[in-house]
Amino acid sequence: MKYEITKNFIEHNGKKLYQIKALKDFGDVYAGDLGGYIEKESNLSQEGYCWVYDEAKVYGYAKVYDNAEVSGNAEAYDNAEVYGNAYVRGYAQVSGNYKIGGFSVTNIGGKL
Secondary structure, eight states: OOEEEEEEEEEETTEEEEEEEESSOBTTBOTTOEEEEESSGGGBOSSTTOEEOTTOEEOTTOEEOTTOEEOTTOEEOTTOEEOTTOEEOTTOEEOTTOEEOTTOEEOOSSBO
8 A cells, every 4th residue: 555544634515535645655755745635545546656745636436546646726526537647736627527647737727
């Protein structure tokens, strides 16, 4: 396992989201680092270098996997997928059945 879900939580859009904590070093994440917020373990893969940083939130049936990153105040929710080497940053929101993959960089304030 590369991370655990902590007891630290926030309420967001009617969901209880828990902060994550790295259990080992990978990429630019070190054991003990606190990350962003997820609703459940299925939101963030235990494989690869994927990570949720800062105040970012991933919830619903959204998935972050491979080497993808969600950071800043970005959100991924509903059935969205962020994968490959994609970065979702800033205030971007990825929702619905939208998928961001490959080497994509999404750094906008709007909704996809």
